[in-house]
Amino acid sequence: MQEPPLIDRRLAFVLGKGGVGKTAVAAALGLGLADAGHRTLLVEVGAETRTQALFGIAPALDDPVQVRPGLFALTVDAELATQEYLSLQLKVRPLVEMMSRSRAFHQVTQAAPGLAELVTLGKIWDLATTVQGGAPLWDRLVVDSPATGHGIALLEAAGNARELAGSGPIRDQADAIEKVIRHPAATGIAVVATPEDLAVTEAAEAVGILRARGMPVACAVANAVRRSQFSPADAEALRAVLADPAAGDPERAAAHAAIAVADGAAHDAREVDGLARESGLPVAVLPHVPDLAPGSGGLEALSAALMSDPAVRGSA
Amino acid sequence: MNNAFDLVEVLEGRRVVVVAGAGGVGKTTVSAALALGLAARGARVAVITIDPARRLASALGIDDLGDTPHRVDPARVEAAGIHMTGTLDALQLDPQATFDRLVAREAPDDAARERILRNRIYRHLSTSVAGAQEFMAVERLHELVDSGAYDAVVLDTPPARNALDFLDAPERMTRFVEGRGLRLLLGPRSGAGRTGWRALQAGGHMVMSVVERLTGAQLLTDISEFLQSFDGMYQGFSERAAAVRYLLASDSARFVVVTGPRPEPAGEAIALWRRLRDDRYPLGAVVVNRVHPEPAGEGAPPVGLAGLLRAAGAADPDGLAARAAGALEAARARSAADRHEIRSIAGALDAPPITTVPALQDDPVEVAGLARVTRELEGG
Numbered sequence: 097m098q099e100p101p102l103i104d105r106r107l108a109f110v111l112g113k114g115g116v117g118k119t120a121v122a123a124a125l126g127l128g129l130a131d132a133g134h135r136t137l138l139v140e141v142g143a144e145t146r147t148q149a150l151f152g153i154a155p156a157l158d159d160p161v162q163v164r165p166g167l168f169a170l171t172v173d174a175e176l177a178t179q180e181y182l183s184l185q186l187k188v189r190p191l192v193e194m195m196s197r198s199r200a201f202h203q204v205t206q207a208a209p210g211l212a213e214l215v216t217l218g219k220i221w222d223l224a225t226t227v228q229g230g231a232p233l234w235d236r237l238v239v240d241s242p243a244t245g246h247g248i249a250l251l252e253a254a255g256n257a258r259e260l261a262g263s264g265p266i267r268d269q270a271d272a273i274e275k276v277i278r279h280p281a282a283t284g285i286a287v288v289a290t291p292e293d294l295a296v297t298e299a300a301e302a303v304g305i306l307r308a309r310g311m312p313v314a315c316a317v318a319n320a321v322r323r324s325q326f327s328p329a330d331a332e333a334l335r336a337v338l339a340d341p342a343a344g345d346p347e348r349a350a351a352h353a354a355i356a357v358a359d360g361a362a363h364d365a366r367e368v369d370g371l372a373r374e375s376g377l378p379v380a381v382l383p384h385v386p387d388l389a390p391g392s393g394g395l396e397a398l399s400a401a402l403m404s405d406p407a408v409r410g411s412a
Numbered sequence: 413m414n415n416a417f418d419l420v421e422v423l424e425g426r427r428v429v430v431v432a433g434a435g436g437v438g439k440t441t442v443s444a445a446l447a448l449g450l451a452a453r454g455a456r457v458a459v460i461t462i463d464p465a466r467r468l469a470s471a472l473g474i475d476d477l478g479d480t481p482h483r484v485d486p487a488r489v490e491a492a493g494i495h496m497t498g499t500l501d502a503l504q505l506d507p508q509a510t511f512d513r514l515v516a517r518e519a520p521d522d523a524a525r526e527r528i529l530r531n532r533i534y535r536h537l538s539t540s541v542a543g544a545q546e547f548m549a550v551e552r553l554h555e556l557v558d559s560g561a562y563d564a565v566v567l568d569t570p571p572a573r574n575a576l577d578f579l580d581a582p583e584r585m586t587r588f589v590e591g592r593g594l595r596l597l598l599g600p601r602s603g604a605g606r607t608g609w610r611a612l613q614a615g616g617h618m619v620m621s622v623v624e625r626l627t628g629a630q631l632l633t634d635i636s637e638f639l640q641s642f643d644g645m646y647q648g649f650s651e652r653a654a655a656v657r658y659l660l661a662s663d664s665a666r667f668v669v670v671t672g673p674r675p676e677p678a679g680e681a682i683a684l685w686r687r688l689r690d691d692r693y694p695l696g697a698v699v700v701n702r703v704h705p706e707p708a709g710e711g712a713p714p715v716g717l718a719g720l721l722r723a724a725g726a727a728d729p730d731g732l733a734a735r736a737a738g739a740l741e742a743a744r745a746r747s748a749a750d751r752h753e754i755r756s757i758a759g760a761l762d763a764p765p766i767t768t769v770p771a772l773q774d775d776p777v778e779v780a781g782l783a784r785v786t787r788e789l790e791g792g
Contacts, residue, residue: 113435113436114434114435114436115434115435115436115437115677116436186622191622195622201623204623204631204632204635210536243435264625265625325735326732326735326736326739329726329727330726330732330735333721333724333725333726333729333732334721334732334736336724336725337717337720337721337724340720340723340724342716342720342723343716343720344709344714344716345708345709345710345712346708346709346712346713346714346715346716346717346740347709347714347715347716347717347720348708348709349707349708349709349714349740349743350709350714350717350733350736350737350739350740351714351717351736352707352708353707353736353739353740353742353743354732354735354736354739354740356739356743357739
């Protein structure tokens, strides 16, 4: 069966080790999908926001905020999502308030393995499946997942809950969530790595874990890959300059800088190959973009590179 | 950029070195390099890594970096130009194994121990409860210090979204195991007599029945069992947390805060340093890792490059020279940006001891690369 490319799936999870640029990749994907005419929601998980630095607008905790035409951002916080879930289930306001204030309740939610992840995933599922006026509320959702371990825990939350909860409303909900999260026509996971050994290894391990549990991994993304405008012949001539006693400091420094660019690009190309080999996935390759601040055009460049990559848009 | 002081010397004689900072800044490498430096000066050193750092393990010649300390072969380090008069052991934190040992030590009897080890809540604890991993890391540190087998233990802290979580973990975990509010509702001997308690209980029972409706009864039974099985161990836990806090705040400890020369990790490093200072933890230094060195030539353009390339037989010497000049300009800009970032850290923290490590092509994969980082940390 031919699985659809990442950009055709309603729900995309962007996963990876801390510091590899997950937020930037998620934002670039969201931006590209919105530009392609999809009403898109960018979802951040957790209380801290990093999206703000990219768009100059802080996502709100309760209501999606428009950050670009057709692109909205929202932060999903486990505690708020729990309260929201309670209100939906209990429908009695004083009871909900009593629960929210209860220290014991907070301890139960903390102790219950994976409950925070479950309500977070439940909220994402709810957003992905909400229909308004006969049409889905969102054409696309892009989730900026927490760092690898926690990101996997998030994706597995519904499956784990089915085991732990036994029966009751949570079990039923978990079943419904699993149907969407595991379906490769609806959901796609993109695993991000920088061209560094540790990040590549961790990404490949994450892909292995997700695959073993039947999660729909769509592609890998190599972020911040350096490129070189120097050919091997160029590098050879530059090395000859370094060996030339007539070369002064500025000339040597320029030759060193150029050779470092060539070496860096060669190094990164090897890591990208390693990522493709170890993950067995199509790899989208993104350039190193030093400035992603709003107005710099950096995010737009990243988005253009991502959306044109066959690993993300499909080969057809 | 040469460093003004020798960080290994600053840390010499300390029993505990905690290496903290944002994720992805190279904490593991700095931890291992510092441990190597201390072992070179005669100490018996253990380094605890948190991330599965396979390349570091292979650099140290350890096949299987696990929960038990592995001795690093001195000949391997010698080959990299560092003579160890002490010893270096490395291990990787296994949170669950660490907690299992803690339970085994603190449990009043075998039956109690078995009850805990089998409990479902307990088995998910190291991944489900916020701060559990940090708690185990500190616990492992304590174990190794207590064992008396080491003069110094270097701890590479867990990658947290917020590096400050690490400091609060022991107390948070103790509070959780104590489970005050929950015990009252679930425990068999809860809330004796007083009216105030009873009122609280009435509301609490309603909370519990709602939870039960949502999750099914099994979860509450598990939690109740979990808390009951920790009865009598809470005291031990809380003493342990207090002892760790005392050790980390004492003069036997030093904190090293690692960052990269970029605004986000630097912001975390600044917040962490301030918090440590305000809470009177013993400060070592800020390490700025992966700093781009300043290219030679003092900013002068490489005017003679085209001629040199022509002499070297390059096909398009003018074009290549122009591109190389562009690469030099970019390298200078990067280096200037890094120095600017280091100055902002210094400014924000009233000139703390700052030491820098230059950017390498990749994180050290061989012990020689690690030895190079050690030498940089010793003052370059």
